[in-house]
Amino acid sequence: MRTFFPSESCKETELNSINPQSWLQVERGKLSKISFESNSSIESLIKVPEPSILPYFKPADYVEVLARLHEELEACSPQERSNLYLLQYQVFKGLGEVKLRRTSLHSAWIKASSVYERLVFGAWLKYEKQGEELISDLMSSCGKCAKEFGMIDVASELPASSNLFSSGTNVDNGKAVSGQVSFRIGNERILCDRQKIAGLSAPFHAMLNGCFTESSLEEIDMSENNISPLGMRAISEFSVAGCLNEVPPNLLLEILVLANNFCCERLKDSCDRKLASLVSSRQDAVELMEYALEENSPVLAASCFQVFLHELPESLNDSQVVKLLCNSNREQRSIMVGSAAFSLYCLLGEVSLNLDPRSDRTVCILEQLVDSAETTHQKMVAYHQLGCVRLLRKEYNKAEQLFQAALEAGHIYSVVGLARINHIKGNKQWAHEKLSSVISSHSSLGWMYQERSLYCEGERRWEDLEKATELDPTLVYPYMYRAASLMRKQDAQAALSEINRILGFKLALECLELRFCFYLALEDYQSAICDIQAILTLAPHYRMFDGRVAASQLRTLVREHVENWTTADCWLQLYDKWSSVDDIGSLSVIYQMLESDAAKGVLYFRQSLLLLRLNCPEAAMRSLQLARQHASSDHERLVYEGWILYDTGHCAEGLWKAEESISLKRSFEAFFLKAYALADSCLDPSCSSVVVALLDEALKCPSDRLRKGQALNNLGSVYVDCGKLDAAADCYINALKIRHTRAHQGLARVHFLRNDKNAAYEEMTKLIEKARNNASAYEKRSEYCERELAKADLEMVTRLDPLRVYPYRYRAAVLMDNHQTKEAIAELSRAIAFKADLHLLHLRAAFHEHVGNVMGALRDCRAALSVDPNHQEMLEFHSRVNSREP
Numbered sequence: 001m002r003t004f005f006p007s008e009s010c011k012e013t014e015l016n017s018i019n020p021q022s023w024l025q026v027e028r029g030k031l032s033k034i035s036f037e038s039n040s041s042i043e044s045l046i047k048v049p050e051p052s053i054l055p056y057f058k059p060a061d062y063v064e065v066l067a068r069l070h071e072e073l074e075a076c077s078p079q080e081r082s083n084l085y086l087l088q089y090q091v092f093k094g095l096g097e098v099k100l101r102r103t104s105l106h107s108a109w110i111k112a113s114s115v116y117e118r119l120v121f122g123a124w125l126k127y128e129k130q131g132e133e134l135i136s137d138l139m140s141s142c143g144k145c146a147k148e149f150g151m152i153d154v155a156s157e158l159p160a161s162s163n164l165f166s167s168g169t170n171v172d173n174g175k176a177v178s179g180q181v182s183f184r185i186g187n188e189r190i191l192c193d194r195q196k197i198a199g200l201s202a203p204f205h206a207m208l209n210g211c212f213t214e215s216s217l218e219e220i221d222m223s224e225n226n227i228s229p230l231g232m233r234a235i236s237e238f239s240v241a242g243c244l245n246e247v248p249p250n251l252l253l254e255i256l257v258l259a260n261n262f263c264c265e266r267l268k269d270s271c272d273r274k275l276a277s278l279v280s281s282r283q284d285a286v287e288l289m290e291y292a293l294e295e296n297s298p299v300l301a302a303s304c305f306q307v308f309l310h311e312l313p314e315s316l317n318d319s320q321v322v323k324l325l326c327n328s329n330r331e332q333r334s335i336m337v338g339s340a341a342f343s344l345y346c347l348l349g350e351v352s353l354n355l356d357p358r359s360d361r362t363v364c365i366l367e368q369l370v371d372s373a374e375t376t377h378q379k380m381v382a383y384h385q386l387g388c389v390r391l392l393r394k395e396y397n398k399a400e401q402l403f404q405a406a407l408e409a410g411h412i413y414s415v416v417g418l419a420r421i422n423h424i425k426g427n428k429q430w431a432h433e434k435l436s437s438v439i440s441s442h443s444s445l446g447w448m449y450q451e452r453s454l455y456c457e458g459e460r461r462w463e464d465l466e467k468a469t470e471l472d473p474t475l476v477y478p479y480m481y482r483a484a485s486l487m488r489k490q491d492a493q494a495a496l497s498e499i500n501r502i503l504g505f506k507l508a509l510e511c512l513e514l515r516f517c518f519y520l521a522l523e524d525y526q527s528a529i530c531d532i533q534a535i536l537t538l539a540p541h542y543r544m545f546d547g548r549v550a551a552s553q554l555r556t557l558v559r560e561h562v563e564n565w566t567t568a569d570c571w572l573q574l575y576d577k578w579s580s581v582d583d584i585g586s587l588s589v590i591y592q593m594l595e596s597d598a599a600k601g602v603l604y605f606r607q608s609l610l611l612l613r614l615n616c617p618e619a620a621m622r623s624l625q626l627a628r629q630h631a632s633s634d635h636e637r638l639v640y641e642g643w644i645l646y647d648t649g650h651c652a653e654g655l656w657k658a659e660e661s662i663s664l665k666r667s668f669e670a671f672f673l674k675a676y677a678l679a680d681s682c683l684d685p686s687c688s689s690v691v692v693a694l695l696d697e698a699l700k701c702p703s704d705r706l707r708k709g710q711a712l713n714n715l716g717s718v719y720v721d722c723g724k725l726d727a728a729a730d731c732y733i734n735a736l737k738i739r740h741t742r743a744h745q746g747l748a749r750v751h752f753l754r755n756d757k758n759a760a761y762e763e764m765t766k767l768i769e770k771a772r773n774n775a776s777a778y779e780k781r782s783e784y785c786e787r788e789l790a791k792a793d794l795e796m797v798t799r800l801d802p803l804r805v806y807p808y809r810y811r812a813a814v815l816m817d818n819h820q821t822k823e824a825i826a827e828l829s830r831a832i833a834f835k836a837d838l839h840l841l842h843l844r845a846a847f848h849e850h851v852g853n854v855m856g857a858l859r860d861c862r863a864a865l866s867v868d869p870n871h872q873e874m875l876e877f878h879s880r881v882n883s884r885e886p
Contacts, residue, residue, distance in 0.1 A: 045517045046484045049546065051450060051477040053420065055353060055388040056094035057087075057381045058413040060442050063832065063841070065091055067862035070869075079339075081111040082121065086343055087377050088866060095836050096474075100867060102128055107869075108343075115157035115302060116338040122149045123309035124347045134625060135648050138641050142653040151310060154302045155273045160266075181208060182219040188229040189219065196239035200264040227258045235259075235267065244270050249278055253291055260295045268297070276303035282311055286320045293324075293332045301336045313351045316361065326364035333372065341372035342382075349385060358393055380411035387417050396421050412442060416451050423455060431455045445833065446472025453478075472834040473802035476508050483514060492522055503584070504773065505801035507614050509535055512584075513544050516554075525561040532558060533588040537607065538619050567596055574606075578706055579739040581771035583610050600630035605640060605669075606706070612647075621647065635664040642673045651681040671698035672711055679718065688722050709740025716746045725750050741770050745780055752784055760784040775801035782807075787814070805837045812843060821851050838867045842874060849881055857881045 059065045069088050073081060085108035092101035105128065109121035126149040181194040198208040208215055222232065231254040234247050247255070252275050259268035275292075276299045279285050285304035292301035308315045308325070315321045325348060333341045345368045352362040366386040373382040387402030403417035415438050419431035435452035442448075446468045453464035462485075465478040479502040486495035499515045502508065512531050519528035532555045535542050542551040565573065570593045577585035590607045594600060604627035611620035624644050631637035642657030658674035661667065675694035678687060695715040699708060716731035729750045735743035748763035764781035768774045775797050782793035791814070794807035808831040815824035828844040831837070841864035848856035861878045865871065 045521055046487050046514065048477070048480045048484045048514065050420075050454060051475070053388055053391065053416050054094070055357075055385045057090040057377070057384070057411070058094040058447070059091065060412040060445065062091050062095060062836065063859060063863045066836075066866040067859040070862040070866045078111070079113045082108045082113065082117045082340075082343065083375075083378075085111060086346065090346075090381055092836070095834075097836055100836065114338050114340065115152070115154060116305075116340040117343060118152070118157075119154075119302070119306050119309055120337070120340050120343045120347055122152075123312055125149055126310070127312050127347070127351060131622075132648070134628075135644065135650075138645055138657075139650065139653060141641075142645075142650075142656050151306060154306060155276050155299050158299050158302060160269050180218070183222045183232050184219055185222050185227065185229045185232055190229060190232040190236055192232075192236040193240060197236070200235075200239055200259075200267055201262050203262045204264070225258060225261070227254055231255050231258070238267055238270065242266075244274055247274065249275065252278075256291065256295050256297065260297075268295075269299075272297040272299040276300045279303045279307055282307055282315060282318060282321065286318070286324065289324050289336075293328065293335055296335055298335055298338075305336050309347075312347075313355055316348065316351055316355060322361050322364070326361070326368060328368070330371070333368075342369065342374065342378050345369035345372055346381070353385075353389075357389055362389055363393070376409050380406050380409045380414075383409065384411055384414050384417070387414065391417055391421065396424060412438060413447065416447070419451060419455065428455050444471060446470075446475050450475055450477055453481075471830075473502075474506060474834050476502060476506070476511060480511060480514055483518075487518055487521065492518065501799075505775065505803055507534075507538065507584075507616060509539060509542060512538075516544075520558070525558055526563075529555065529558050529562050530585055530588040533591040534584045537587045537591050537611075537623075538616060565592065567593070567598060570596070575706065575739060579741050579770070581741055581773050583614050583773060585772075586610050587614075599632055601627045601632055601636055601640065604630060605643075608643070617647075633665070635661045635667060635670065638664070639667070639669045639673055642670075642677070646673070646677055646680075651677050655681065666697070666701060668698045668701040668703035668707060668711070671695070671701065672707070672714075675714070679714075688718050691718050692722075705738040706740075709735045709738050709743065712738075713740055713743050713746055716743065716750075720746070720749060720753070725753055741767060744770075745777065748780070748784065757784050775804060779804060779806055782810070802831075803835060805831060805835065805840055808840060809843055812847070816847060816850075821847065836863075836867055838864050838871060838874070841867065842877070845877065845881075849877075854881060854884050 066088065069084055069091075073084050076084060085104050089101045089104035089108065092104055102125070105121060105125055109118065109125055112118040112121055129149075179194055180191055181197065182189045182191050194208050198205040206212065207220075227235075228251070231251050234244060234251060234255060235258070238244055244252070244255075252271050256268060256271040256275065258264075259271055272292075275288060275297070279288060279300070285307040288300055289304040291297065292304060308321050328336060330341075333344075337344045345365055348365045349362070349369050352359065352365050356362060363386070366382065366389055370379075370382040370386055373379045383402045383406035387399045387406060390396075390399035390402060399417060400421045403414045403421070406414035407418065415434060419434055422428075422431045422434070432452060432455035435448060435455065439448050439452065444467075449464045449468040449471065453461045453468065456464065462482070465481055468475055469478045479498055483495045483498040486492075486498060495518055496515065499511055499518070503511050503515065512535050516528050516531040516535070519525070519531065532551055535551050536555065539551075543549060544551050544554060570589055574586060574589045574593070577583075577589055587607065587610050590603050590610070594603050594607075604623045608620045608623035608627060611617075611623055621644070624640055624647065628637055628640040628644065631640055638657050638661035642654040642661065644654075645651075645657060646654030655674060655677040658670050658677060661670035662674065671694050675691045675698065678694065679691045682690075692715065695711055695718070698711050699715075703711075712731045712735035716728040716735065719725070719728035719731060729747060732743040732747040732750065736747070744763050744767035748760040748767075751757075751759035751763055761781060761784040764777055764784060767777045768781065771777055778793045778800065779797045782790040782797070785793070791811065794810055797804055797807045808827055812824040812827040815821075815827060825844060825847050828840050828847070832840050832844065841860045845857045845860035845864065848854075848860060858878070858881055861874060861881060864874050865878060868874065
């Protein structure tokens with residue numbers, strides 16, 4: 001996690017003053033050659049950092065935890081639900097499941113049992129959706145309101161205190177007492193109704209009607225009670241009218257203090273709410289929060305607290321806010337955030353970690369997290385996160401204590417922190433033995449072998465890393481280590497092959513950086529520029545070599561060593577890359593084209609399509625927003641706005657934008673968007689004729705071959721769904737004529753539906769031969785051949801992209817057909833270990849049920865319902881199996 005463990009020095013530095021590699025020790029534009037004879041040069045160029053210790057909750061068996069959470073959510077009280085959804089969020093975060101973790105946060109917000117929880121989880125969702133303000137604006141332009149995480153009226157959400165004083169019947173103490181009483185403050189006297197003032201609180205009642213001296217006085221000195229004459233008059237009016245009218249803030253604060261001192265709950269509550277309504281800025285909130293905590297004013301405290309949360313992350317750069325949040329004790333936390341303290345400091349901890357994990361602020365916030373943790377799982381999370389920060393700050397003894405506490409609480413992953421610290425202290429053997437002990441006593445996971453590999457050498461390290469990849473092919477470090485080792489052994493092709501393995505299914509920036517270095521070492525500057533331009537597309541401000549050098553500076557250097565392309569060259573290159581399904585290459589060409597005077601809106605839009613294909617949704621959305629920003633006309637802008645809405649789940653609004661664009665000008669992209677959105681949102685089969693008409697209209701409008709190929713491909717798919725196979729075949733053939741390579745897949749489907757399986761197989765073979773990224777092609781081809789060939793194709797899919805779940809399901813089903821039950825369950829378990837997939841869990845649950853393992857079936861079913869709680873088939877399965885539970 002690069003953002004969590006940045007380099008020791010991330011300051012911008014003059015390029016020539018760093019000298020991280022020999023090839024940088026030259027004038028701009030003059031790269032020295034790196035000879036393969038010079039191992040020291042290669043060594044410095046391809047250094048692979050140790051894998052980061054992630055500050056996440058990573059249970060040894062996440063399926064068991066999710067299943068237990070689902071069971072608890074079904075049986076718990078409403079007050080417990082949000083904390084359980086928060087834990088579910090933390091499990092999904094540790095698994096890297098972005099959509100699932102957001103769903104859990106949303107559930108926590110929906111099921112919040114208090115205004116405090118609503119504030120925390122609403123702010124958290126708003127923080128998670130940073131940069132999506134445009135979507136709210138676009139929804140508003142469609143007449144919809146999308147500001148669901150805006151400010152709320154806290155006062156209306158918090159009921160008045162039920163502990164309000166009632167004096168009851170006046171006590172006759174035998175004294176002749178006037179119906180009025182004067183309160184002297186300095187030289188002024190304020191005349192009040194004795195019984196009305198007595199009715200404000202028990203202390204006032206005792207003073208004015210009891211056995212105290214004041215009960216017989218007609219004038220009482222209040223000069224020593226820090227109340228002004230104006231304040232006392234306002235209190236007198238409140239005692240009669242029951243409300244505070246126009247009272248300035250400074251006077252409200254006086255009254256609040258006196259009301260608290262004399263236990264005037266009704267008056268205090270009124271002051272509390274009046275002050276809360278005056279909080280309009282962060283500075284107001286800072287100043288008033290101190291009074292709120294000191295005077296135990298929950299409405300005011302919650303209103304101030306809401307302002308801090310609403311302005312995250314900026315408010316954590318305010319030292320006054322941080323001081324208030326970090327120095328509060330348990331009682332003050334209760335006033336400020338009720339019982340939601342752990343949720344609050346989880347959120348603040350995450351924000352602070354992203355801002356600066358080494359800061360004192362992060363330490364203070366995580367110490368509050370530790371202090372507010374109550375359950376075992378909460379303590380695991382808190383100890384581990386603070387341990388990670390202490391380790392980062394090189395506070396090894398404190399970090400060791402925290403990791404040990406997390407491990408003792410049951411967080412096995414914290415052993416990684418203990419191993420690193422012991423290694424740093426020179427006890428490498430202990431680290432190796434500790435990891436070996438964990439591996440032997442728990443179900444083996446990829447990270448365990450990855451970590452143990454750091455404490456051994458040679459073949460043993462290589463073996464551990466191979467095992468790590470076998471157990472969890474998504475771990476980046478093993479590929480990088482193997483690739484770098486092969487490069488040092490001067491086996492460049494094997495090194496590139498190894499790093500390409502992971503880049504084929506996971507576009508990790510550090511892997512692109514390493515491959516960039518390989519290409520530099522090989523003096524293949526054209527490939528190097530391709531990778532660095534892909535890096536800059538994904539992360540424009542990315543820094544390389546442990547954060548010491550801006551990627552943009554390195555690109556400037558390498559650019560001098562590649563041929564300059566004209567606009568025509570760029571388009572030819574883009575067609576070539578797009579046709580060969582080389583998405584990284586296409587990204588690089590578009591990056592280069594954006595430097596020219598070409599229409600940038602269209603290029604940013606193309607970029608967004610590629611990024612979506614590469615499973616980079618955040619970068620894709622950024623490109624779409626840039627496309628909108630650089631649109632050359634209103635009708636073009638409306639199309640990009642439509643895609644932004646469509647891609648964020650607002651299909652109807654996206655459709656509306658397409659229609660608005662068409663009303664201004666008939667264009668290919670507007671018709672294409674309308675057809676796409678309609679096909680996705682309309683379940684009526686009769687819609688297909690409308691979609692066909694729209695795509696036909698799109699094809700009549702001017703556009704380039706890249707997009708026309710896509711339109712023909714989509715049109716073919718609609719014809720196939722309608723059973724018009726000849727029309728579909730014509731579309732696919734025409735798409736192939738303009739080099740839309742993916743049309744082979746559609747044509748293969750047509751052959752298959754015509755009962756020509758061999759032709760379908762051959763068509764998919766053509767796609768495999770042409771496409772650079774062809775895991776999906778192998779998967780599709782497997783449907784058009786016999787079992788043995790299908791198994792071979794699906795084995796290839798798993799090698800190319802282990803995240804694709806269909807091959808595991810297919811192999812498991814074949815094993816079950818052959819009555820190899822244990823092997824079938826093991827095949828599914830292999831993928832479930834690193835991917836929380838509903839279909840894998842469902843199938844394994846069915847296998848468990850088949851062999852009579854009711855508890856195993858229930859566990860998998862409940863975990864699947866944590867992934868998708870509304871999945872009807874899983875709900876029915878759970879009901880059936882649950883009825884059989886002993």
